[in-house]
Amino acid sequence: MFKKNLFLVAYTFVVIIISSLITTAYFHYFVLNQNSDQQSLMAIGNSDIKNSPIKDENAIVEIFSYGCHFCVLNEENVINLEARMPAGSKFIRLHINNNQMDGLASFSPLFATLTVMGIEPQHRQSAYNAVIKDKIDLSNSLNLDGWLKANGIDPEAYAKARQSPQVQALLDYMTQVSKHYNINATPTFIVNKKWLALQDRDFPEFADQLLSLLQHDKPLE
Known part of the structure; x- marks a missing residue:
């Protein structure tokens, strides 16, 4: 034995x-x-900074997707980065989006609706697992209904929130940010509206890079 x-x-x-x-x-x-x-770090021009649709100052914005393998692999690393954010700064997650809501943007309505409902963080891993691991298309209403019930989310409450002006405003906002910064890959990080960063090194070194851009407005040596 x-x-x-x-x-x-x-x-x-x-x-x-x-x-x-x-x-x-x-x-x-x-x-x-x-x-x-690809260029892993790009400085944004002054005009594009001035016209940026991003509302928050002193912030790191992660553009991700529930359909992104790299995003789910880095979920714990991103949570650790969020915990390291200096006082007075913000870490913001936005789902990639476009007018057609296709490709990686297919799941933006799910993110926006769960966010408005105030329950996105606790269901994020389940959404990742459904889309990436179980190959469930959560942009399909029948599949989504089953996933909602399996996760203890009232489909009627979800449907009501989905049609709300708040969800539509968030979807529009994510589309504006994705389009303004020409985001076509996830995860992409936007720092202080002026730096566009793709991961070019392991965490926590990549977190150090993002925090250097945030706090000192320059990349690491």
Whole structure:
């Protein structure tokens, strides 16, 4: 019995190590290599800063999607970044959006509605899992209804909130921000309206980069 238990513990430990290595390799191969062909940090021109639709000052805005593999991989890292934000600053999540609400923007109504209902953070991981892991299209009303019920969300309350002016205003706002900054990949971070940053290094070093842009208006050396 002791040998059997020891084997199970050792097996579990090996599985954890292998899973961690796979996740790390996935990030380095897909995320960092993806960004290697793009400009990972771009300074926004004064005119675009002045005309930015972003309402909040002294803020880091993450543009993400429930359909973004890289976003879910970095969820814990982003939460840690949020905890490091200096006093008087804000960390804001916005779902990528466009007028057609297609592609990665397909799930923007879900984000906007849950946000207006005040329950988005506690259901974020479930939305990620449904879209990415379980391949459920939550932009489909039948699939969405089943997901809402499974997560203890009243479909009627959701439908009422979805039609509210507050949700439409948030959808419009996310579209304006995504369009103004020409966001076509997630996650993208907008710092103080004036820096557009794609992840080019591991966390927490990438968090250090974002905080340097926020606090000192310059990238790390």
